[in-house]
Amino acid sequence: xxxxxxxxxxxxxxxxxxxxxxxxxxxxxxxxxxxxxxxxxxxxxxxxxxxxxxxxxxxxxxxxxxxxxxxxxxxxxxxxxxxxxxxxxxxxxxxxxxxxxxxxxxxxxxxxxxxxxxxxxxxxxxxxxxxxxxxxxxxxxxxxxxxxxxxxxxxxxxxxxxxxxxxxxxxxxxxxxxxxxxxxxxxxxxxxxxxxxxxxxxxxxxxxxxxxxxxxxxxxxxxxxxxxxxxxxxxxxxxxxxxxxxxxxxxxxxxxxxxxxxxxxxxxxxxxxxxxxxxxxxxxxxxxxxxx
Amino acid sequence: xxxxxxxxxxxxxxxxxxxxxxxxxxxxxxxxxxxxxxxxxxxxxxxxxxxxxxxxxxxxxxxxxxxxxxxxxxxxxxxxxxxxxxxxxxxxxxxxxxxxxxxxxxxxxxxxxxxxxxxxxxxxxxxxxxxxxxxxxxxxxxxxxxxxxxxxxxxxxxxxxxxxxxxxxxxxxxxxxxxxxxxxxxxxxxxxxxxxxxxxxxxxxxxxxxxxxxxxxxxxxxxxxxxxxxxxxxxxxxxxxxxxxxxxxxxxxxxxxxxxxxxxxxxxxxxxxxxxxxxxxxxxxxxxxxxxxxxxxxxxxxxxxxxxxxxxxxxxxxxxxxxxxxxxxxxxxxxxxxxxxxxxxxxxxxxxxxxxxxxxxxxxxxxxxxxxxxxxxxxx
Numbered sequence: 001x002x003x004x005x006x007x008x009x010x011x012x013x014x015x016x017x018x019x020x021x022x023x024x025x026x027x028x029x030x031x032x033x034x035x036x037x038x039x040x041x042x043x044x045x046x047x048x049x050x051x052x053x054x055x056x057x058x059x060x061x062x063x064x065x066x067x068x069x070x071x072x073x074x075x076x077x078x079x080x081x082x083x084x085x086x087x088x089x090x091x092x093x094x095x096x097x098x099x100x101x102x103x104x105x106x107x108x109x110x111x112x113x114x115x116x117x118x119x120x121x122x123x124x125x126x127x128x129x130x131x132x133x134x135x136x137x138x139x140x141x142x143x144x145x146x147x148x149x150x151x152x153x154x155x156x157x158x159x160x161x162x163x164x165x166x167x168x169x170x171x172x173x174x175x176x177x178x179x180x181x182x183x184x185x186x187x188x189x190x191x192x193x194x195x196x197x198x199x200x201x202x203x204x205x206x207x208x209x210x211x212x213x214x215x216x217x218x219x220x221x222x223x224x225x226x227x228x229x230x231x232x233x234x235x236x237x238x239x240x241x242x243x244x245x246x247x248x249x250x251x252x253x254x255x256x257x258x259x260x261x262x263x264x265x266x267x268x269x270x271x272x273x274x275x276x277x278x279x280x281x282x283x284x285x286x287x288x289x290x291x292x
Numbered sequence: 293x294x295x296x297x298x299x300x301x302x303x304x305x306x307x308x309x310x311x312x313x314x315x316x317x318x319x320x321x322x323x324x325x326x327x328x329x330x331x332x333x334x335x336x337x338x339x340x341x342x343x344x345x346x347x348x349x350x351x352x353x354x355x356x357x358x359x360x361x362x363x364x365x366x367x368x369x370x371x372x373x374x375x376x377x378x379x380x381x382x383x384x385x386x387x388x389x390x391x392x393x394x395x396x397x398x399x400x401x402x403x404x405x406x407x408x409x410x411x412x413x414x415x416x417x418x419x420x421x422x423x424x425x426x427x428x429x430x431x432x433x434x435x436x437x438x439x440x441x442x443x444x445x446x447x448x449x450x451x452x453x454x455x456x457x458x459x460x461x462x463x464x465x466x467x468x469x470x471x472x473x474x475x476x477x478x479x480x481x482x483x484x485x486x487x488x489x490x491x492x493x494x495x496x497x498x499x500x501x502x503x504x505x506x507x508x509x510x511x512x513x514x515x516x517x518x519x520x521x522x523x524x525x526x527x528x529x530x531x532x533x534x535x536x537x538x539x540x541x542x543x544x545x546x547x548x549x550x551x552x553x554x555x556x557x558x559x560x561x562x563x564x565x566x567x568x569x570x571x572x573x574x575x576x577x578x579x580x581x582x583x584x585x586x587x588x589x590x591x592x593x594x595x596x597x598x599x600x601x602x603x604x605x606x607x608x609x610x611x612x613x614x615x616x617x618x619x620x621x622x623x624x625x626x627x628x629x630x631x632x633x634x635x636x637x638x639x640x641x642x643x644x645x646x647x648x649x650x651x652x653x654x655x656x657x658x659x660x661x662x663x664x665x666x667x668x669x670x671x672x
Binding site: 029033034035037082085086090091092093095096097099100101102103104105106107108110111112114115217220221224227228231235260262263264265266268269272273276277280281 | 362366368370411412415416418419421422423425426427429430431433434435437438440441549550553556557560597598600601602603604605607608609610611612615616619
């Protein structure tokens, strides 16, 4: 029972991180029909920059904020330089370009910082808590993970539901042509969407890096879990990203806990297959009529 | 000059030799020329170069599969290295547990990876969009973990050994292996060339160009996509099995994500959608990481950290820049040059528009010289 409880708690913490990655993927997909396969690698680069800032002697929080800001900028620049020229072309081009960018960034990180693993500190203790006589595998850092992702979700919700800017962003995602005709400036909003998405990816990377370790490919597996979560929840639903993230995190935690940790990536693939067979549109996606 | 031009035109009007119109005959005659050329090439080369020629051959097989999937059918796989791993491990397991000959082993490797392809391909057809891309990436990233989990079956870090097939004693083993691999490559290219000229090939293109138009024309879109994906995965499986023969064994480190990246970059460089272009890509995949990148690195005196990652950086750049600037690849550029040269000698001085790169539709990545339907609006 205690084992089950601990696995569940670990699954929730992982699930929240996965949800942040999924949210980043969903933000871009619903606006531009592109899955940004480079998102993990972009976050990885930013994390290395945060690591460098940290080792200049600054505190954790300064590096944290700097990483998020760098992520925003990085996302915007990527959209302008790489993605904007692809608009109106086949989605295949975008997939190849984002995937190529992933590879390029991993090679670049390896060339600059080498492939050795580095440890990145956590802002709070990672040790489990003792409540009464039972050891609970939920550390203060895990609490921080859950709160940070919830804060991200709430901020996004406020932005999209409560502000004029968010309304325009939703309009651009929903019907770009109509939005343009109504006077919405589409291109800067798409850039903003990429910036926000990259920042969500950076947050996920900063939350996962203390428990894994910093290497050029540490985000690869997290990215495919994020993809799993996004597919389970529906690729164009932010709420689906959260629920899908939790579902993915918990399923993988149970598979890892009871069957073996090495099976987790394949279990994620199985989850995608099953969810596409049962509910292809995802749990929360709006039904998508296909226009002829 | 004008006289020369006139003479060339009259020669062009009455060619002394015409390739057979039957696709099978035409492809066989290409293959016959290739067999003669490759026979003398492998005789001349050293054992190590024969080994490299064999590598080029199996990467050409994998690239042919990928180019059929992406260039002809408009689907994409980011993890074809994963299907190569399936083929390689299948062959190695057969070597371990049976006493079969290499031909049925290769056949089973093809079938197994095609079936794994079906498991991935069938759910992915239920929706449009990047599902196939993501799922294939998961295959490529997840398979090494799977072999670690069941390491007693897959041989763990050591992997499984696959002894080189031995031929007649008079032929050295590298040359014999290269011949097996080249024979596989030629057979695959002939068969795929025929497939593309058949009803299936036309359905593949029609589905790529416009799914709705294709289904209105009576094509079963989902089935066509799954068939294309299975053929493609089968090719990758064969390539993986041939790689296992070259390497003398398989382990999960033999099929890293970088193989999938190399394949994708090789496809883009060669020219997406062109079966002949796969040779360019295969040459790049074999020589860039082992030979060109290291000599580039030593030329510029970069440190070992940079030189270890140089090949990957170049492949990434090839994907990004190639897709943004020259989606036609080398084969597309050759076609463009051929069209210009042809224009000089053609009676009306105009390029043969069917071959011209500028005529190629700009709203999709991939184009081969013939298109069945008009290009549909993307992302509908």
